[in-house]
Amino acid sequence: MSSISIALHHGLKRLCRLPHNGGCGVHSPFAFNLITQVIHQSLPYYGYGELAAKEKELARQKERSWRYEPVRRKRLLFRLVNYAQPAWVVDAGRPAASALYLQAAKAQAGYTAAARLDELFLEADTPVDFLYLHDYRRPDFVEQVFDLCADRSCERSLFVVEGIGYTPAMRALWRRMQQDRRTGITFDLFELGLIFFDGARIKQHYLVNY
Numbered sequence: 001m002s003s004i005s006i007a008l009h010h011g012l013k014r015l016c017r018l019p020h021n022g023g024c025g026v027h028s029p030f031a032f033n034l035i036t037q038v039i040h041q042s043l044p045y046y047g048y049g050e051l052a053a054k055e056k057e058l059a060r061q062k063e064r065s066w067r068y069e070p071v072r073r074k075r076l077l078f079r080l081v082n083y084a085q086p087a088w089v090v091d092a093g094r095p096a097a098s099a100l101y102l103q104a105a106k107a108q109a110g111y112t113a114a115a116r117l118d119e120l121f122l123e124a125d126t127p128v129d130f131l132y133l134h135d136y137r138r139p140d141f142v143e144q145v146f147d148l149c150a151d152r153s154c155e156r157s158l159f160v161v162e163g164i165g166y167t168p169a170m171r172a173l174w175r176r177m178q179q180d181r182r183t184g185i186t187f188d189l190f191e192l193g194l195i196f197f198d199g200a201r202i203k204q205h206y207l208v209n210y
Helices: 003-016 020-024 029-039 048-059 071-082 099-105 139-150 168-179
Strands: 088-093 110-114 130-134 157-161 184-186 192-196 205-206
Touching: 003 071, 029 071, 029 184, 048 071, 048 099, 071 099, 071 192, 088 099, 088 139, 088 192, 099 110, 130 139, 130 168, 139 157, 139 168, 168 184, 168 192
Parallel strands: 088 110, 088 130, 130 157, 184 205
Antiparallel strands: 157 192, 184 192
């Protein structure tokens, strides 16, 4: 699917999801807080300006090749890491400027990046408590990384999956992720899927107009 087709499809999806706007109809305090205070949080965070300047500076390097990502997505990733406060961040997919945002949101967290499965090096006793999985054009890669990291998840884990609504293959994969016995509450933002692993919470699936 081309970027123009994705944008048009996303626009139509947003219209269909208007009843799910701003946490409307959500009764769970956990889900309502995530939607209103993290996903739809519009206040400027302390790092946005510095990150944009650093991204612009690094983009001038000829040897650096970053894939395009919307600013609002990079900022949402920053907020999600800030919300989750992970001890370790795994960034799996094609190199992108969101790496700066993932690392800046919690500078004390460990960080590892992998564009291929054989680059995903994890210590045996290190849980994956935050994963950004972004390579929707390679659903097989996405599924392999998800499966590997889900086995290393813990009750505080949060996985963010890009492009869950972009292609038939990714939509089918997203359904399998939702139904996976290891996963818990999920949030469908069309361009991103959020997966929590806290088994103490009742498993539910939320549509979010984002």
